[in-house]
Amino acid sequence: MIIGEQKPLKEICDILEGHHRILVAGCRSCVAICLAGGEKEVGILSESLRLHSDLAGKGWEIDEVTVERQCENEWVREIAPKIEGKDAVLSIACGVGAQTIQAMYPKVRSLPGLNTSNMGAPIEPGIFMERCGGCGDCVLHLTGGICPIVRCAKSLLNGPCGGSQNGKCEIGKETPCAWEEIYQSLKELGRLDLLEANIPPKDWTPSRSGGPRKIVRPEAVMSETERQLRGER
């Protein structure tokens, strides 16, 4: 899932400056699970903004909406009546959601109320950790099911650097050393042999380095006839 956290209220208020009719738009998917942009958070943030508006004499009209998945056109299309008459949407979904809104409603400003952080998982109640770097060329089969691309601070592919000590990363005692975890996992699996081979320089073209990535599933792409039958252009 995508992990994010709300921007500080002060920054949100600065971003909203100059707008009046504002729709706070949340999402019931990832950001709801990481307690940052679900229906509850939309309610709390909207109340905070109304309060700020009253105290600071901003005259903001704050409306609320939460969609099932803000990254998909099907769901975002449904909020058209809510968007009507607004001059800004404050999206507290991830950056994908905020962009989906902007693409669908080009006359209204889509503003970010949330910082999208990473692809991760809840590891304990209230604690979320990055797990995948989306590098486009997964190596988990070589590394005991632990991603060195994001879980190692240096994205090393051939074992821990000289800063790994007592299971911790050199960047801080709060951060586990991914390569210590990889070592222990492979030991448990009886596959320490995987660590003997040198992994050559990685091909980063399927990663962000190759520019924005696009994946095409030909069987799902609509033909011209299908588009016409559906009345789409």
Added chain:
Amino acid sequence: MKADSNLERILTSGKFAVTAEIGPPRSASADLVRKKAEEMKGSADAFNLTDNQTAMSRMSSIACAVVLMQQGLEPVVQMTCRDRNRIAMQSDVLGASALGVLDILCLSGDHQSFGNMKEAKNVYDVDSIQELMILRKMRDEGKLWNGDELDVAPKLFLGAAANPFADPFEFRVTRLGKKAAAGADFVQTQSIYDMERFEKWMGLVRARGLHERVHILAGVMPLKSHKVALYMKNKVSGMIVPDAIVERMRNAKDPKEEGVLICVEQIDHLKSIEGVHGVHIMAVNWEEIVPRIVSEAGLTPRNRY
């Protein structure tokens, strides 16, 4: 001979090598480098130039290497993966080689969070083992990593780091093996204070025959005070400083003298360990002490070989 550097000639002839570290200045003045070079000349076979150590911008290790060569010293250029991708790395190697650099040490590099510009973006396109693979290909095959032919291949003697004091301990020997397989001709270790652990590591190194595949230079760092010892023990990741050393420094009448004495004792001991082919002296901000340590350890004169 791969590069025919002074360091390579000494190590391949079976002589005990001495290397020492020089920290480039935070300055645009070559005079500071010349001064250090003059102070240290003749005290080691080659001199490491650190590459923005602890992730702080300093004079480039390649530029400092040129100054050292002008003064008649042999440089070991440290090159980290933190600040350059494979394009810049290969370009830097060609440039360094063109200017006469023969010894290059491949390193991951300290994470930028240690430095004075923590908000910087790191690179890590490749890691230190992949860096070795790339540089070896340039030297041995006369090709860039992608296979493009080089008009003239660089002559290189390739180094790497090894840290017997980092974890997981058992993997540290495997990692040395990986570095040897990737092309390391020599390694310099992290500063040794825990001799017992170092000897245990060397035992495992010998058991795998790695001491015959790669020259191991044991790292030492003279201590100036017990506070420095405590700092290394508590703050520097991947270092082990036994309490006995801290106490010895604390109780010393003249801590600097004690630091020199400990360092000389360590070198004496390291000379006796099978598979240790030299020492690497890292006198951080105390480079001028190196000639004395080398002399008292009975390792002078260091003639060009």
